[in-house]
Amino acid sequence: MGCSVGPNTFVAVQNIVEAVLNKYQNLVHDHSGLPEFLVFLNDHALNDFNTLFTSLPPDRNYYIAGVPGSFHGRLFPADSLHIVHTSYALQWLSQVPEEVEDVSSPAWNKGRVYYSSAGDQTVKAYEDQFARDLDCFLHARAKEVVCGGLIMILVPGRLNTTPHDRVFSNISYDILGSCLMDMAKMGITSEEKVDSFNIPIYFSSPRELEATVEKNGYFSLERLECLPLKKSQDTIQQKARAVSYHIRAGLEFLLKEHFGNEIIMDELFDSFQ
Template sequence: MAGAVQSVNFSKALPMNGGHGLYSYSKNSTYQKKVIVAVKELITEAIAEKLDICVLSSSNTICVSDMGCSVGPNTFVAVQNIVEAVLNKYQSQGHDHSRLPEFQVFLNDHALNDFNTLFKSLPPNRNYYVAGMPGSFHGRLFPNDFLHIVHTSYALQWLSQVPKEVENVSSPAWNKGRIYYSSAGDQTVKAYADQFAEDLDCFLHARAQEVVCGGLIILMVPGRTDTSPHTRVFSNISYDILGSCLMDMAKMGIISEEKVDSFNIPIYFSSPQELEATVERNGYFNLERLECLPLEKSQDTIPQKARAVSYHIRAGLEFLLKEHFGHEILDELFDSFNEKLEKSEVFQLGLTYSLLALLKRKET
């Protein structure tokens, strides 16, 4: 009898809003799409330079996984970019059409993800086969030596859990009066940084068993420069503003202050230095490329920007907020959030960077 597949609940499922409604992820993820489009040429170049065709499948099938795919449509853009880049690599080496590989793509996210919307949105004329792979990418998902290319974009900043110390009243990292780490004390910031490093190591350890030697991981995460303070990151400022809205509601008696004290957003924005250190400690991958890329600022008006940010954050955090505070407060909370965003300096002061890392599985 074959050995049982290990199934462990590695991380809490925090799905993006499904469907195609006003606050759905599919309608409020243009920011993430801009990042995928912006790095297309870099990924094409990286695959041309670093992917060894000789390590690909002898059966002429290349297995690709997009991890943290959510509900689309961005995952299809990323997958198509990778497929085209690999085909370009084959053709540049003189392979004729009859010798081009086929592609099996696995779209991965937590089991609570809206896979129905995802698969209903599949491009009809795609040049790859597709399957779903539910489960946490902080643990094993595939058999040994199975994948050739792994892609993940704007997913690894989500932690597997809020750091335990942050929720412990007796800990110096306890985050009373805040819902996020960026303007908290050093102990809280360290707890988040350590959790990110631990989660990334789990991700890499699992992929090290699943990715063939010479295979690639393309990793995109929102981040910051090595010298940027956490308090200047655009999203971090936005989350602090959201926290102030919750504290306002607590002062008005709409929710309890204890409820706010026990709520923390499980997201961390890494620096290139932190990411590189974790990859080196893990030891299974060579870091072939690491870029810190600024995202072009929108030319929209302040009210347009505020509404877009409010909808975007609601699409990502609504599940978490509803679970903790109940759905009744959401409209009032995000109306207040939108109003504060318009009056804030976040659009002038906030810094927005993406980290692009290309990892190659070591031979041993």
């Protein structure tokens, strides 16, 4: 779920298929009838499924189907899925919290495009939206996953003890917001336009994730791990370029949709870098 256009999606699929086959072969002595696999690749309807399908591994040992739609709601018939995998997708919220865009609300995020360096009310609005979205995700999967099925979630987040404004990715989004405000001061866009743009991403802690799963009640938590970021040997310039490409890939569509032709993306991300 949240397959994008590959190719890392196919790595995840192959790992799962091989793990199940290994388990099956260890338990069943007769290997003449190995199980067959049908893999559903899900993302929003606007995802480039054509690119995804044309890059499928030619020697794959599974069948493929595409399923467009938001994973915050139902996508499949009841009791039809055995394994659900989602990687770097659940940090995306279904929407920007309403209070954050309400001028009369104490959570209004004036002068920023992200929550991490904002006031407590803004942070709480994002936190609550993430909890609601994850609860919806789990409710939908509870109908679709067979009894004894498995959900695997890999999600970027923060440690329980790390404040939001000390998370590397959050700092990056704050810098992007300051670049947009610089463009507003230069008259390229308006401050009002920047004030009304908010990034619908939230980085949760393991404690928040665990609490939402337990409150939802449909699943038991089998294992929870915090995986450290791999340290890079790149130069500062190379790291900055990599971060710029990564954030542009994720946000360019939202930026173009909100600002239209007012902002030239190359100029924005050159400034960001």
